[in-house]
Amino acid sequence: xxxxxxxxxxxxxxxxxxxxxxxxxxxxxxxxxxxxxxxxxxxxxxxxxxxxxxxxxxxxxxxxxxxxxxxxxxxxxxxxxxxxxxxxxxxxxxxxxxxxxxxxxxxxxxxxxxxxxxxxxxxxxxxxxxxxxxxxxxxxxxxxxxxxxxxxxxxxxxxxxxxxxxxxxxxxxxxxxxxxxxxxxxxxxxxxxxxxxxxxxxxxxxxxxxxxxxxxxxxxxxxxxxxxxxxxxxxxxxxxxxxxxxxxxxxxxxxxxx
Amino acid sequence: xxxxxxxxxxxxxxxxxxxxxxxxxxxxxxxxxxxxxxxxxxxxxxxxxxxxxxxxxxxxxxxxxxxxxxxxxxxxxxxxxxxxxxxxxxxxxxxxxxxxxxxxxxxxxxxxxxxxxxxxxxxxxxxxxxxxxxxxxxxxxxxxxxxxxxxxxxxxxxxxxxxxxxxxxxxxxxxxxxxxxxxxxxxxxxxxxxxxxxxxxxxxxxxxxxxxxxxxxxxxxxxxxxxxxxxxxxxxxxxxxxxxxxxxxxxxxxxxxx
DNA sequence: CGATATTTTGACATACCTCAATGGCGGTGG
DNA sequence: CCACCGCCATTGAGGTATGTCAAAATATCG
Numbered sequence: 001x002x003x004x005x006x007x008x009x010x011x012x013x014x015x016x017x018x019x020x021x022x023x024x025x026x027x028x029x030x031x032x033x034x035x036x037x038x039x040x041x042x043x044x045x046x047x048x049x050x051x052x053x054x055x056x057x058x059x060x061x062x063x064x065x066x067x068x069x070x071x072x073x074x075x076x077x078x079x080x081x082x083x084x085x086x087x088x089x090x091x092x093x094x095x096x097x098x099x100x101x102x103x104x105x106x107x108x109x110x111x112x113x114x115x116x117x118x119x120x121x122x123x124x125x126x127x128x129x130x131x132x133x134x135x136x137x138x139x140x141x142x143x144x145x146x147x148x149x150x151x152x153x154x155x156x157x158x159x160x161x162x163x164x165x166x167x168x169x170x171x172x173x174x175x176x177x178x179x180x181x182x183x184x185x186x187x188x189x190x191x192x193x194x195x196x197x198x199x200x201x202x203x204x205x206x207x208x209x210x211x212x213x214x215x216x217x218x219x220x221x222x223x224x225x226x227x228x229x230x231x232x233x234x235x236x237x238x239x240x241x242x243x244x245x246x247x248x249x250x251x252x253x254x255x256x257x258x
Numbered sequence: 259x260x261x262x263x264x265x266x267x268x269x270x271x272x273x274x275x276x277x278x279x280x281x282x283x284x285x286x287x288x289x290x291x292x293x294x295x296x297x298x299x300x301x302x303x304x305x306x307x308x309x310x311x312x313x314x315x316x317x318x319x320x321x322x323x324x325x326x327x328x329x330x331x332x333x334x335x336x337x338x339x340x341x342x343x344x345x346x347x348x349x350x351x352x353x354x355x356x357x358x359x360x361x362x363x364x365x366x367x368x369x370x371x372x373x374x375x376x377x378x379x380x381x382x383x384x385x386x387x388x389x390x391x392x393x394x395x396x397x398x399x400x401x402x403x404x405x406x407x408x409x410x411x412x413x414x415x416x417x418x419x420x421x422x423x424x425x426x427x428x429x430x431x432x433x434x435x436x437x438x439x440x441x442x443x444x445x446x447x448x449x450x451x452x453x454x455x456x457x458x459x460x461x462x463x464x465x466x467x468x469x470x471x472x473x474x475x476x477x478x479x480x481x482x483x484x485x486x487x488x489x490x491x492x493x494x495x496x497x498x499x500x501x502x503x504x505x506x507x508x509x510x511x512x513x514x515x516x
Numbered sequence: 517c518g519a520t521a522t523t524t525t526g527a528c529a530t531a532c533c534t535c536a537a538t539g540g541c542g543g544t545g546g
Numbered sequence: 547c548c549a550c551c552g553c554c555a556t557t558g559a560g561g562t563a564t565g566t567c568a569a570a571a572t573a574t575c576g
Contacts, residue, residue, distance in 0.1 A: 050495055068405045071491070076408040078401040093391040098398045098496035121383040129379060132390050133351040139393070140356045142400035143336040147326045149408045150334040150452030154532070185554065194408030199532060201556060217541085233329070237308055238356035412564070443522065457564055459524060475573080 009034050009060055009110045012084025016171025016242055017137065018130060026127040029120065034058065034110040040103045047101040053091040055111045059083055062107030063183050067191065068099050077192035078145070079138060080165065080184075084172045090135045092117050105183045133240075140238045149194040152233075157193050158203045159232035162213055166222065167236050179213075182220035267292050267318055267368045270342025274429025274499055275395065276388060284385040287378065292316065292368035298361045305359040311349040313369045317341055320365030321441050325449065326357050335450035336403070337396060338423065338442075342430045348393045350375050363441045391498075398496045407452040410491075415451050416461045417490035420471055424480065425494050437471075440478035465489075 010031050014022060022030075037060070040046055047053070049068070059081050066079035066087075078099055081087045091097055092114050121128055141164070148160050165182075169175035184192075190200035208214045212228045214221045222228060268289050272280060280288075295318070298304055305311065307326070317339050324337035324345075336357055339345045349355055350372050379386055399422070406418050423440075427433035442450075448458035466472045470486045472479045480486060 066401075068401070070409060074409050076405045078404045090394045090397065093387055094394050094398070094498060099401055121387060125379040125383070125386075128383075128386065129351055132393070135390070135397070136348045136352050136393060139348060139397035139400055140352070142397055142404060143324075143326070143357055145404050146336045146400060146407060146452075147334045149404060151328060151332050186556095187554080194404075196533060197555085198534080198557090201554095202532095205556085240352060444524095445522080454565060455523085456525095456566080459522095460564095463524085 009037065010058065012060075012172040013058065013086060014130065014134060015084050015173075016244075017240055018133060018242065020242065021130060022127070026124060026130075029124060029127060033112045033116040033120070035113055035116070036111040038109055038111065040107045040109060042103055042106050045100055045102040047088060047091075047097055049098055049100055050096050052096050053088065053114070055113055056089045056091050056117070057087045057101075058110040058112060059085045059087050060108040060110055062109075063104040064107060065102050065104055065188065065192075066099050067102065075191045076194065077188070079141065080192060082165070082168055082172065083174065086131070086134050089131060090138065104188060137240060140240065144238045145192075154193070154195055154199055155203045155206055156232050157195070158189065158200065159207060159212065159228055160234055161189070161193060162220065163229055163232045163234035163236075164239070166225075167239055167241070171241060177222060177225050179219060179221040181218060182215060183218055267295065268316065270318075270430040271316065271344060272388065272392060273342050273431075274502075276391060276498075276500065278500065279388060280385070284382060284388075287382060287385060291370045291374040291378070293371055293374070294369040296367055296369065298365045298367060300361055300364050303358050303360040305346060305349070305355055307356055307358055308354050310354055311346065311372070313371055314347045314349050314375070315345045315359075316368040316370060317343045317345050318366040318368055320367075321362040322365060323360050323362055323446065323450075324357050325360065333449045334452065335446070337399065338450060340423070340426055340430065341432065344389070344392050347389060348396065362446060395498060398498065402496045403450075412451070412453055412457055413461045413464055414490050415453070416447065416458065417465060417470065417486055418492055419447070419451060420478065421487055421490045421492035421494075422497070424483075425497055425499070429499060435480060435483050437477060437479040439476060440473060441476055 008027070008031055010027060013019070013030070040062075047057075061083055064081040064085075064087055065077055066081065067075050067077045069075045087109075088097060088101060117131075120131070144160075144164070148157050152160060166175050166180065169180050170177075174180060185197075186200045186204065187197040189195075189204075190197045193200065195203070204213075204215055208223075210227075210231070211223050212231060213223060228234075266285070266289055268285060271277070271288070298320075305315075319341055322339040322343075322345055323335055324339065325333050325335045327333045345367070346355060346359060375389075378389070402418075402422070406415050410418065424433050424438065427438050428435075432438060443455075444458045444462065445455040447453075447462075448455045451458065453461070462471075462473055468485075468489070469481050470489060471481060486492075
């Protein structure tokens with residue numbers, strides 16, 4: 001388990017995106033909005049569709065799934081959240097969510113009352129623009145997911161999600177180009193890709209045979225990152241990474257004419 | 259063609275959602291942000307992925323598609339915009355878009371410079387929260403699209419999109435429970451649903467045979483709205499409609515215990 | 517009224533799903 | 547430390563929804 005360098009609960013928020021635009025006083029103001037820190041066990045649904053919300057949740061440690069379920073018990077993932085994500089900030093302007101939030105691993109979360117956000121709205125327009133920006137990152141990822149599920153075959157689809165998770169974890173210091181801790185079951189992965197667990201299993205077998213990635217024992221090993229990016233036709237423009245974050249690893253090299 | 263009652267270019271913005279929260283002075287302030295009105299011909303791409311943006315676009319009349327294209331020329335729709343939608347307001351916090359914007363019909367659009375939005379940020383926090391809200395509606399629709407494409411069969415999938423468009427057009431006065439003008443080709447519809455045009459054609463045939471909807475000559479006739487909602491398992495919670503808008507037609511009746 | 521885009525139909529291919537059984541790993545308690 | 551139990555991963559056989567390719571019919575536009 002990697003230790004966070006800074007003491008701040010918000011230390012990973014917007015890391016690798018527009019964090020440099022966060023002035024120290026703004027960061028302090030945001031940090032001060034976190035009135036409580038809680039630990040949730042794995043596989044716990046803590047926000048349900050339609051429930052009125054008075055708090056938003058900053059994810060400090062752990063993984064969270066956003067999902068919608070059918071009456072027949074089928075589940076479609078609509079997002080995956082990793083440390084640094086302001087999981088349900090959109091609950092503040094919306095008032096309730098259209099989907100559920102469930103922990104995948106045990107999680108540490110910070111609670112931010114909506115009244116505090118209203119104070120920021122009035123007093124800190126520049127910070128608010130960054131908060132707004134962070135909710136739009138989710139929307140951009142949603143669009144990529146629509147594209148992925150709508151037009152890509154199963155194997156590149158899974159590969160693409162792995163590329164996305166790698167890029168997002170890398171910028172918050174939780175992945176290297178060699179791999180990362182990976183708590184998703186094949187069931188979870190399938191739910192995020194619109195696939196059954198059985199077919200997800202077969203896809204992972206082909207990705208391993210192709211020498212791209214290997215998933216085992218809650219760990220994902222990247223065998224060939226450029227090959228994986230090619231196979232998935234991964235272009236990280238939609239993640240709105242800072243230039244620095246893109247140069248630090250193979251992420252985004254393709255766009256720079258490699 | 260329906261005539262807009264009010265003279266305001268923004269008259270349909272947030273109509274049926276939280277428009278009542280827009281105070282008259284806020285509406286005026288927003289209207290004053292529109293520095294230019296233009297007409298675009300049908301089938302014109304006017305914003306491309308990655309291009310730096312200095313304006314956002316309010317759609318006054320016409321239909322617009324948001325989409326991502328593959329290298330091989332396949333297209334996946336990631337959103338459809340109808341009058342009243344602030345099409346690329348998210349370009350303001352993001353700086354550029356991750357997708358393209360293309361007109362489907364000829365369109366009237368209002369241009370809003372980002373500097374004007376920055377002034378609103380500083381001076382009108384309450385209005386900004388409503389603008390933020392409106393961008394999150396897109397995100398909520400994206401999530402529903404992920405669900406639709408990931409877990410529903412082709413026929414309910416198309417039916418669900420039709421339900422969504424009906425609900426959205428109804429609240430801005432462009433649809434009745436009998437139907438609405440429908441400029442999408444079967445190709446367009448397929449692109450929005452992750453289907454081929456051939457299969458979309460077959461799906462529309464079955465929806466007609468089931469007595470649900472009939473699409474012909476740029477017009478969509480609803481034959482059985484409750485039946486359509488049932489078939490699509492349509493629940494409009496994700497559209498964040500005002501209570502009034504939900505009571506005015508069959509939209510949302512199901513949620514009220516019908 | 518001709519040209520072009522769109523819709524419709526058919527035959528065939530295939531990617532993914534379903535159901536079902538087996539195998540392996542990890543945690544828990546004796 | 548070992549044995550058990552439950553979850554998760556893996557494999558197989560067979561079905562089906564949707565895609566592909568191609569041609570004909572029909573609408574739309576200039």
